[in-house]
Amino acid sequence: xxxxxxxxxxxxxxxxxxxxxxxxxxxxxxxxxxxxxxxxxxxxxxxxxxxxxxxxxxxxxxxxxxxxxxxxxxxxxxxxxxxxxxxxxxxxxxxxxxxxxxxxxxxxxxxxxxxxxxxxxxxxxxxxxxxxxxxxxxxxxxxxxxxxxxxxxxxxxxxxxxxxxxxxxxxxxxxxxxxxxxxxxxxxxxxxxxxxxxxxxxxxxxxxxxxxxxxx
Amino acid sequence: xxxxxxxxxxxxxxxxxxxxxxxxxxxxxxxxxxxxxxxxxxxxxxxxxxxxxxxxxxxxxxxxxxxxxxxxxxxxxxxxxxxxxxxxxxxxxxxxxxxxxxxxxxxxxxxxxxxxxxxxxxxxxxxxxxxxxxxxxxxxxxxxxxxxxxxxxxxxxxxxxxxxxxxxxxxxxxxxxxxxxxxxxxxxxxxxxxxxxxxxxxxxxxxxxxxxxxxxxxxxxxxxxxxxxxxxxxxxxxxxxxxxxxxxxxxxxxxxxxxxxxxxxxxxxxxxxxxxxxxxxxxxxxxxxxxxxxxxxxxxxxxxxxxxxxxxxxxxxxxxxxxxxxxxxxxxxxxxxxxxxxxxxxxxxxxxxxxxxxxxxxxxxxxxxxxxxxxxxxxxxxxxxxxxxxxxxxxxxxxxxxxxxxxxxxxxxxxxxxxxxxxxxxxxxxxxxxxxx
Numbered sequence: 001x002x003x004x005x006x007x008x009x010x011x012x013x014x015x016x017x018x019x020x021x022x023x024x025x026x027x028x029x030x031x032x033x034x035x036x037x038x039x040x041x042x043x044x045x046x047x048x049x050x051x052x053x054x055x056x057x058x059x060x061x062x063x064x065x066x067x068x069x070x071x072x073x074x075x076x077x078x079x080x081x082x083x084x085x086x087x088x089x090x091x092x093x094x095x096x097x098x099x100x101x102x103x104x105x106x107x108x109x110x111x112x113x114x115x116x117x118x119x120x121x122x123x124x125x126x127x128x129x130x131x132x133x134x135x136x137x138x139x140x141x142x143x144x145x146x147x148x149x150x151x152x153x154x155x156x157x158x159x160x161x162x163x164x165x166x167x168x169x170x171x172x173x174x175x176x177x178x179x180x181x182x183x184x185x186x187x188x189x190x191x192x193x194x195x196x197x198x199x200x201x202x203x204x205x206x207x208x209x210x211x212x213x214x215x216x
Numbered sequence: 217x218x219x220x221x222x223x224x225x226x227x228x229x230x231x232x233x234x235x236x237x238x239x240x241x242x243x244x245x246x247x248x249x250x251x252x253x254x255x256x257x258x259x260x261x262x263x264x265x266x267x268x269x270x271x272x273x274x275x276x277x278x279x280x281x282x283x284x285x286x287x288x289x290x291x292x293x294x295x296x297x298x299x300x301x302x303x304x305x306x307x308x309x310x311x312x313x314x315x316x317x318x319x320x321x322x323x324x325x326x327x328x329x330x331x332x333x334x335x336x337x338x339x340x341x342x343x344x345x346x347x348x349x350x351x352x353x354x355x356x357x358x359x360x361x362x363x364x365x366x367x368x369x370x371x372x373x374x375x376x377x378x379x380x381x382x383x384x385x386x387x388x389x390x391x392x393x394x395x396x397x398x399x400x401x402x403x404x405x406x407x408x409x410x411x412x413x414x415x416x417x418x419x420x421x422x423x424x425x426x427x428x429x430x431x432x433x434x435x436x437x438x439x440x441x442x443x444x445x446x447x448x449x450x451x452x453x454x455x456x457x458x459x460x461x462x463x464x465x466x467x468x469x470x471x472x473x474x475x476x477x478x479x480x481x482x483x484x485x486x487x488x489x490x491x492x493x494x495x496x497x498x499x500x501x502x503x504x505x506x507x508x509x510x511x512x513x514x515x516x517x518x519x520x521x522x523x524x525x526x527x528x529x530x531x532x533x534x535x536x537x538x539x540x541x542x543x544x545x546x547x548x549x550x551x552x553x554x555x556x557x558x559x560x561x562x563x564x565x566x567x568x569x570x571x572x573x574x575x576x577x578x579x580x581x582x583x584x585x586x587x588x589x590x591x592x593x594x595x596x597x598x599x600x601x602x603x604x605x606x607x608x609x610x611x612x613x614x615x616x617x618x619x620x621x622x623x624x625x626x627x628x629x630x631x632x633x634x635x636x637x638x639x640x641x642x643x644x645x646x647x648x649x650x651x652x653x
Contacts, residue, residue, distance in 0.1 A: 039242075082424065
């Protein structure tokens with residue numbers, strides 16, 4: 001049979017302290033519960049955003065969820081489809097032609113220029129995407145691009161700069177075996193996008209598509 | 217009553233099981249080590265990438281560059297797509313922000329004031345992206361997603377200067393003190409979130425490809441390598457003559473991407489899927505020169521590293537390096553503080569210490585240790601002073617950042633020995649100076 005010893009008395013809490021301790025335990029338990037609830041809400045919300053962001057937008061459920069999640073997705077740059085290389089498709093190369101003071105054309109292919117510095121080498125792809133963007137909205141951006149490109153070549157005394165898009169076409173294994181390259185004239189369509197005067201005068205939009213004939 | 221009690225009991229049990237499963241999936245107590253591996257890797261990559269962008273700062277993001285604000289706003293749809301650059305007017309503001317951004321990425325990478333700088337890194341990355349959406353691609357989205365989770369997470373609690381500072385503070389009071397590794401259910405939840413992010417990314421990437429003809433017919437890799445962007449004459453020559461390789465590469469990519477989100481979770485299959493995903497991205501780096509993208513993805517996949525694997529690798533490293541004992545002068549305050557600093561970087565606890573004043577070494581006489589600190593190697597040899605440090609910095613991963621300083625041919629020893637000898641000779645004076653400071 002257990003008997004109460006003086007030592008046991010000494011470690012027992014005073015009666016007045018009991019409600020305080022019970023309150024503290026209860027508070028700690030509630031705090032833990034609330035913390036878990038907050039953490040659960042955050043992981044649940046973020047997981048939902050991760051699933052919804054790339055989901056096809058034609059579903060009504062996705063549209064409904066998007067209406068709630070959109071600010072979160074946009075503000076934190078989570079709104080992406082993760083569609084890498086889907087499709088791979090055919091690409092286009094950006095070129096520009098400067099007509100110099102003597103009336104001679106000089107063609108420049110920025111993505112094929114040798115990188116003259118490590119930053120240029122590292123940021124090649126980003127510049128390539130920038131040029132892709134220019135090709136998409138050449139006319140809208142002509143007024144700001146013209147002066148930039150003309151300023152790049154002051155030694156030519158430029159009169160006009162013409163933006164050109166080289167669209168890739170089908171290129172088959174036999175073409176490789178025959179020693180051809182993907183951007184050889186017979187595998188590409190040349191599209192003149194816009195002609196911009198280097199000295200202040202209006203931009204001249206051009207939309208003529210020139211497709212070189214493939215040799216037979 | 218009994219007819220109602222059974223469904224109530226079943227409902228309660230189901231809810232309890234659901235709660236337990238939820239807690240088991242999300243809130244397992246875990247160290248932050250996998251998150252720190254991702255932090256260091258992503259931090260280094262973003263620092264290098266944006267460091268290299270410095271010459272193009274005003275060209276790509278400035279108001280008078282290739283993307284004037286009115287052109288940039290064409291791509292920015294809605295009020296939630298914000299960039300600090302839209303509010304800048306003078307070039308010095310771009311330069312100042314970029315300098316702060318680079319500094320914060322460096323701090324994020326080394327884990328200095330991580331709780332604070334990680335948010336600036338996220339804001340900077342989003343600002344750069346939204347200011348010029350034509351130069352961003354998949355990798356920038358991945359970085360934003362991973363950075364956001366790292367902002368939520370308690371990063372910087374391991375493998376960081378924050379951790380070093382905490383350990384050093386404890387060791388300055390008592391060199392033998394150890395600080396237990398940080399672990400919490402929230403760290404486990406954030407690791408899980410990042411894992412989920414990587415799995416979802418691969419899942420949607422695979423689903424997107426499966427809806428495209430060129431992937432279904434097995435020709436996608438051919439198309440990729442025939443664009444001028446990824447043109448590789450040597451590889452095309454091989455693929456043109458052995459076209460079946462194109463099919464294998466196309467379907468192999470699809471297989472890895474579709475298997476990853478399902479099999480990466482299982483204990484047995486995780487190593488294989490991890491190796492396959494890393495192999496896939498190494499191929500992107502080698503064959504398509506997608507270095508930044510490939511490296512970011514590889515570091516993203518490392519979130520699936522199990523902490524026990526890292527512990528095992530750490531133990532294996534310790535075994536291969538052998539035992540190291542540093543003998544120091546416990547009466548010299550400067551020496552004790554130096555030891556606290558050195559030991560704070562020894563996350564694997566490879567270094568044993570001995571204060572020769574209270575515990576004399578059987579291998580090195582007190583008279584020798586009076587003159588310099590000694591490191592006793594596993595084979596019983598003892599290296600004094602500068603050589604002792606030189607030996608240690610190469611073998612303790614936390615001190616590898618000192619290797620360039622200690623291993624410059626000729627120069628390191630030429631300068632290191634006299635500097636060390638001067639410090640050792642003047643340690644009493646230095647102790648008094650640093651103690652008063």
